[in-house]
Amino acid sequence: MASEMASATVKLFYREAIARAVREEMMRDPRVILIGQDVAAMGGSYKEFVGLFEQFGASRVRNTPVAEASMIGLGVGAAAAGMRPLVSITYMDFLMLGLDPLVNYGAKLRYKSGGQLSAPVVVKTTAGAKGQGVAHSQCIESWLMNVPGLKIVAPATPADAYGLLKSALREDGPVLYVDHKRLFPGAGEVPCVEDLIPIGKSILRRHGRDITIVAHSYMVRVAEAAADRLAAEGISCEIIDLRSLAPLDLAAICESVARTSALLTLEEGQIPCGVGGEIAFRVQEELGPVRVARVGALPVPVSSNPVLEAACIPDAERVCQAVRQILSASRNPVRNVSQ
Amino acid sequence: MDTLAILRSMLLIRAFEDALIKRPDHGFQLLSSGQEAVAVGVCAALHDGDQLLSSGRSIGPALARGLDPGIVMAELLGKAAGPCGGKAGRGHLAQPSAGFFGAHAVVAGNLTIAAGVALAMQLQGPSHIVACLFGDGACGAGALHETLNIAALWKLPLLLVCDNNQYSVSTRRSEALAPARLSDLAMPFGIPSATVDGMDVTAVYDAALAFAQRARSGEGPAFLECVSYRFASHSTATRETRSAAELKAARELCPIRRFAAQLEEQGGLTAGIRETLERDVDGQITEAMRFADSAAYPLASEALVDGV
Numbered sequence: 001m002a003s004e005m006a007s008a009t010v011k012l013f014y015r016e017a018i019a020r021a022v023r024e025e026m027m028r029d030p031r032v033i034l035i036g037q038d039v040a041a042m043g044g045s046y047k048e049f050v051g052l053f054e055q056f057g058a059s060r061v062r063n064t065p066v067a068e069a070s071m072i073g074l075g076v077g078a079a080a081a082g083m084r085p086l087v088s089i090t091y092m093d094f095l096m097l098g099l100d101p102l103v104n105y106g107a108k109l110r111y112k113s114g115g116q117l118s119a120p121v122v123v124k125t126t127a128g129a130k131g132q133g134v135a136h137s138q139c140i141e142s143w144l145m146n147v148p149g150l151k152i153v154a155p156a157t158p159a160d161a162y163g164l165l166k167s168a169l170r171e172d173g174p175v176l177y178v179d180h181k182r183l184f185p186g187a188g189e190v191p192c193v194e195d196l197i198p199i200g201k202s203i204l205r206r207h208g209r210d211i212t213i214v215a216h217s218y219m220v221r222v223a224e225a226a227a228d229r230l231a232a233e234g235i236s237c238e239i240i241d242l243r244s245l246a247p248l249d250l251a252a253i254c255e256s257v258a259r260t261s262a263l264l265t266l267e268e269g270q271i272p273c274g275v276g277g278e279i280a281f282r283v284q285e286e287l288g289p290v291r292v293a294r295v296g297a298l299p300v301p302v303s304s305n306p307v308l309e310a311a312c313i314p315d316a317e318r319v320c321q322a323v324r325q326i327l328s329a330s331r332n333p334v335r336n337v338s339q
Numbered sequence: 340m341d342t343l344a345i346l347r348s349m350l351l352i353r354a355f356e357d358a359l360i361k362r363p364d365h366g367f368q369l370l371s372s373g374q375e376a377v378a379v380g381v382c383a384a385l386h387d388g389d390q391l392l393s394s395g396r397s398i399g400p401a402l403a404r405g406l407d408p409g410i411v412m413a414e415l416l417g418k419a420a421g422p423c424g425g426k427a428g429r430g431h432l433a434q435p436s437a438g439f440f441g442a443h444a445v446v447a448g449n450l451t452i453a454a455g456v457a458l459a460m461q462l463q464g465p466s467h468i469v470a471c472l473f474g475d476g477a478c479g480a481g482a483l484h485e486t487l488n489i490a491a492l493w494k495l496p497l498l499l500v501c502d503n504n505q506y507s508v509s510t511r512r513s514e515a516l517a518p519a520r521l522s523d524l525a526m527p528f529g530i531p532s533a534t535v536d537g538m539d540v541t542a543v544y545d546a547a548l549a550f551a552q553r554a555r556s557g558e559g560p561a562f563l564e565c566v567s568y569r570f571a572s573h574s575t576a577t578r579e580t581r582s583a584a585e586l587k588a589a590r591e592l593c594p595i596r597r598f599a600a601q602l603e604e605q606g607g608l609t610a611g612i613r614e615t616l617e618r619d620v621d622g623q624i625t626e627a628m629r630f631a632d633s634a635a636y637p638l639a640s641e642a643l644v645d646g647v
Contacts, residue, residue, distance in 0.1 A: 070485035073485075074455040078455040082463060083458070083459045100445060105452055110646075116433060
């Protein structure tokens with residue numbers, strides 16, 4: 001009976017999983033507060049905070065002006081002084097306006113204060129292209145992967161959105177939590193009982209033989225669609241959903257690539273200095289030369305024009321092409337490709 | 340106001356910096372000499388449990404807040420005995436347990452942080468406030484506008500103190516900032532504000548005390564501009580661009596000399612008391628130097644501690 005309880009799930013929309021995580025953590029810990037644009041009576045731009053204002057009131061669920069630098073600064077400063085704020089930045093593109101308090105203060109605080117202070121703040125933002133143009137579509141998580149002291153998580157399912165957000169709100173340092181616009185319409189099974197997804201651990205979404213595809217956030221769905229098509233051609237893809245970008249679960253990636261001996265990295269953001277470049281290099285530091293390809297956005301801004309947007313960001317067909325190319329490059333097995 | 344304690348605090352900052360700067364290994368420092376009255380006047384209005392944030396020009400504020408000169412010297416010289424283990428230096432010096440939440444060396448970077456600390460205090464219970472010291476340079480940054488707006492809306496217990504030393508490195512305040520008075524910046528937000536002579540510790544204290552009491556009673560933030568002057572160049576690595584005549588004239592405004600003269604006139608300070616204070620401060624500086632000199636540098640392995 002107990003094990004049945006533990007494994008029981010409930011189907012939740014992605015936004016419902018987020019609201020549940022925040023609600024549970026706000027009930028559990030009075031230090032958790034929510035700060036952001038339209039988070040109070042409106043319940044968040046994606047309805048991901050519906051009900052929280054009514055339940056916890058105006059002192060713990062606080063609407064802000066459109067002022068990302070002060071929103072993040074408030075969260076970081078309040079965190080340093082003993083609170084556990086969740087700061088909602090509606091679009092990841094606008095994170096740029098608030099990077100100073102996050103990077104120059106929050107991420108360095110434990111170090112620069114010699115352990116006297118830390119900033120347990122979660123900055124939650126939404127990345128990805130969905131028809132909104134060049135300054136509302138970007139995936140800039142790789143920019144932040146080289147900030148010491150900053151953790152980054154990017155769920156791909158409602159269950160992970162729930163479990164990672166709860167873990168993030170219990171971390172003792174700053175965490176960047178990255179949603180994706182295209183994940184919000186989706187639903188998925190979420191454990192009925194409280195569940196925490198550890199930060200720094202990936203998950204194997206699909207077992208495969210021929211190649212390892214690593215992706216995060218919405219691109220996990222793209223990888224799954226590509227793997228379905230490739231299976232029809234007799235190509236067996238293993239898919240790792242990173243879940244955490246900092247720290248990276250390098251051990252799990254290497255374990256997989258050691259078996260498949262080929263690696264494809266997939267991200268919606270830019271390829272140069274991207275998530276894939278970092279993973280590809282570090283895997284080869286561990287394993288020696290392996291066949292690698294990187295797939296990411298074209299090196300141009302993401303237009304709101306549907307034709308141009310689709311052309312810019314990776315889709316299943318581009319992933320399939322890259323996989324076929326890498327697996328057919330048998331004469332020079334380490335000639336790596338990017339597309 | 341404990342006038343002799345205030346005089347002593349200003350003497351301590353001046354003597355501390357004089358001693359620091361004589362050392363060949365003083366490193367990269369931003370000195371507070373000339374601006375002692377601002378930090379000391381503001382800190383005299385703060386209580387235990389309040390927090391002070393400062394810019395990277397932190398030596399005066401830290402000592403005025405009552406941090407031990409020995410551990411401050413150790414931190415500035417990179418010794419492990421500093422409150423931040425020598426990792427912060429003057430740019431990020433902090434000892435929150437002593438009411439000094441810390442310096443932050445990004446101009447205007449401490450404003451939104453201070454608002455966050457004030458928010459935490461407001462949520463955690465009544466009566467404590469946050470004072471945030473920043474230079475005139477920060478008044479050109481958007482962070483001040485955002486902070487004033489949210490602090491006014493949320494009635495944060497926040498005392499914003501602009502220590503206007505009239506220069507951003509070499510750029511005169513008149514070249515960089517349009518408002519006639521920097522305290523005018525607070526007016527559109529309905530935040531009470533004042534501009535006072537920052538070389539007059541009594542004026543700073545009186546204004547800071549009134550604003551601090553107001554914030555403490557839940558009435559919200561205030562903005563205090565203190566017009567001051569720094570005696571040294573922007574930093575120990577920055578060449579002086581001001582004329583010798585200008586510097587000489589400014590030194591005539593020395594806040595320590597001025598306050599001592601006031602006290603003498605009022606009969607509260609005699610040559611004997613002054614001598615005792617100075618001897619006492621000298622002893623404290625000697626002890627601070629001895630402590631810092633005898634302290635060890637951190638081990639190189641400390642580079643990897645507290646990184647995450």
